[in-house]
Amino acid sequence: MNKTTTLLFLFLFTFLTTSLSKDLCNKDDKNTLLKIKKSLNNPYHLASWDPQTDCCSWYCLECGDATVNHRVTSLTIFSGQISGQIPPEVGDLAYLQTLVFRKLTNLTGQIPSTITKLKYLRYLRLSWNNLTGPVPDFLSQLKNLEFLELSFNELSGSIPSSLSLLPKLGYIDVSRNKLTGPIPESFGSFKGQVSGLYLSHNQISGFVPKSLGNLDINRMDFSRNKLQGDASSLFGANKTTGYIDLSRNMLQFDISKVEIPNTLGTLDLSHNGITGNIPVQWTEAPLQFFNVSYNKLCGLIPNGGKLQTFDSYSYFHNKCLCGAPLDSCK
Template identity: 65%
Template sequence: MDLKLSTLLCLTLLFSTILSPALSELCNPKDKKVLLQIKKAFNDPYALSSWNPKTDCCDWYSVTCDSTTNRVNSLTLFSGGLSGQIPPQVGDLPYLELLQFHKQPNLTGPIQPSIAKLKSLKELRLSWTNISGSVPDFLSQLKNLTFLELSFNNLSGSIPSSLSQLPNLDALHLDRNKLTGHIPKSFGEFHGSVPELYLSHNQLSGNIPTSLAKLDFNRIDFSRNKLEGDASMIFGLNKTAQIVDLSRNLLEFNLSKVEFSKSLTSLDLNHNKITGSIPVGLTQLDLQFLNVSYNRLCGQIPVGGKLQSFDSSAYIHNRCLCGAPLPSCT
């Protein structure tokens, strides 16, 4: 009897040793196969050395899995080490909610079309890389996107108007690329939430669409482009904009006639062709930052609020602006 029991215990221990790795691995085998294909496509880089086929992919560097389904839901590859194009296999992770390639200077080529298959994707961050080509129209198919960041790349061409069809978008970063053309009129017709808009450091031209007057943007950065004409539709007493940067463009409008919401904390209009005077309404705001330098403003800087807390660099190089912190009006 003792011999039988001893044999049974030995067999149990043997089988448990053989089976335990398989039982303990949570990673879905389909997801694991795709990740290993991605690693191979990048020529087995050192940055992905933890992607060992003998270990659980849910424990791999840059990979996270859903705690309930154990499907891969996040892939965040940043800080160098990868070269070449984004592999098409990234589109074969159907439960992916976050995809990020950040600070990968050797990442090249276009934005991978297979990304359009990632219908569960909530955040797409492709930033500080050397990817090129256009901002693809297919991104508008990713209806669950809440955050789209394509900044600090070499993207060119125009901005697709279809991006306004993303119903859940909270932030759109297209800044620091080589984008040309106009800001789409459709950006005044976002379906659902109104995203923060970051379009700075491009080569965008033409007028800011008047359709933007219909929406209430919390943050707008259109700085360092070639935008012309009126930008007053962005502002308004009933809006809740906090940060607006329109600096270093070719904008021309009368600042005297603009009404600002009390929510505004940062306003940068420097290096434009803006005329008129500084409205008294700005004294009622809790401004943390203001710069209206290098324009065509005239008249006395209103006294009150935060306007005298900024040094002269916020006001210099205007046509005939005067009063503290500039020299007094004569």
């Protein structure tokens, strides 16, 4: 093969490759993405969204393979100088599986109902923005949803009980909002395996549903709310829970007979009205963080396990708790 033939071959290869790559982007998806860009006031963050290029090469998104005809499957807009509201056109990305708007402090308004058209959506993350309005009841229409994070916003109202109808939902984070009302009783009847339930830093009130005791949740954070009453149903020696934070509520129950899993690494019950003695069984857990301060506990802190590895801060301001690392019992 001489030099001229080689150059001609390389030219044809480059031409064909470029031509084929331009065909990857679905025309409807490209038009929808350009509408989204316009709705967000054409931010520099989306400068790569050039209508003359293949949308599957644009920043902030991914396309699927040939099995879904190279449709847009992921849209992730993160940490950009973007103002406005979530464009309703996102609901027209028919094959979307992942939708993320995160750390966009000038992103305001409510969650658009058009996302209910995203029947393949599995991962929804709308966090660290300034979204307002409710946690929408219409989210229960996203039957393939596995992951839901709405944390660090200005959402208000109560948590919709209909979220428990989602057959695959395994992670919920609505922490650091302005949510009120109770934890839905229906949350004890999730169909799938719930690995994380984060409700902290809200104004959620009422009792912890006993039905939640039916679930084996790996990580639970209900801290800094207005919960009251008995939360003992959340515990159990046969569970696989690794993290429980119930601090800074108004919980009142006796822990004397409460058993904790031997998988528990973090337990924070501080700043409540909890009574009773710390059970000896708690020495069996591989605790890395532990705090029961500011309660109404009494009796001897059991010896053994991890309980003496924590300083007095983890225990102080209780009614009559004693023993290392506090003063010895009289």
